[in-house]
């Protein structure tokens with residue numbers, strides 16, 4: 401009998417656009433691995449509520465992100481694409497897992513520490529964020545979670561909580577593995593290579609958005625910081641900015657870094673950056689053309705995601721029933 405395909409689950413927040421870090425660290429891998437796995441991809445709108453946000457624009461951003469993911473190559477024939485809040489079981493399982501995660505564990509999460517630093521009013525949602533993420537993953541018997549490096553700690557917590565659930569209530573949850581690629585899992589800011597490229601950076605010049613125009617892309621790459629010297633060489637410790645640009649080049653051109661170093665030997669940063677900008681423009685062009693088509697047909701995108709929610713619910717609802725039985729809530733079954 402054929403072995404069950406491994407189940408992949410991953411998510412992304414609808415916090416406006418997506419940048420080259422999200423794309424190279426996560427989405428591009430989701431797309432390229434679709435044939436290997438049984439895939440579920442989720443737009444996590446409930447996670448987007450954990451920091452102050454504009455409620456009026458959230459639905460539009462969710463739809464926009466759906467269009468971007470489809471334009472990037474998520475194929476509804478091979479993958480389920482849906483909106484987190486459409487499947488209520490995510491919220492229900494979050495509560496259950498919050499009773500198992502410890503205060504100490506959640507307080508140690510780097511993201512919680514960073515995002516709550518300096519704020520006067522820290523909502524409890526940002527504290528419970530990893531239990532919602534664990535619920536996303538565990539509802540679908542997920543084997544593999546393809547993500548960027550910044551999510552590693554959350555997946556470790558998911559594993560710990562799943563193991564704790566199983567030992568407390570009996571074997572119920574599948575313990576997932578992270579799928580973090582050795583290259584591209586941490587794309588850095590174009591303005592400060594000590595910080596990751598991030599949607600929450602107040603400076604738009606720090607990141608390339610997938611929908612940026614060719615002019616914007618060229619300007620941002622031209623202005624991207626470089627290191628002292630003029631040699632195009634990969635050296636994370638001494639040349640972090642150039643190393644980051646080399647990583648982006650290598651992934652988009654599908655060439656080893658050593659070949660790119662050779663190509664630009666003696667040519668300096670200018671020629672390298674000019675070609676890198678052209679490469680990004682060229683690689684994003686087909687995606688942008690598909691995005692324009694999908695943006696003109698929101699009904700099609702909504703239909704795909706509504707169908708996706710139905711398929712996701714068909715997996716999540718019986719799983720939640722098993723969890724309810726295991727933890728003993730509700731009334732006894734009558735035979």
Ligand code: TYM
Pocket residue numbers: 409410411412413414421422423424425426427444447532533536537545546547548549550551584585586587588596597598
């Ligand atoms: P989010 O929306 O911040 O980012 C989506 C994906 O992009 C990756 N990423 C990066 N990769 C490389 N370099 C970067 N600079 C970079 N910035 C972001 C992230 O690692 C992520 O894979 N908590 C998650 C969403 C989530 C989720 C889940 C993920 C919710 N539930 C269940 C997996 C499974 C987040 O905020 O990702």
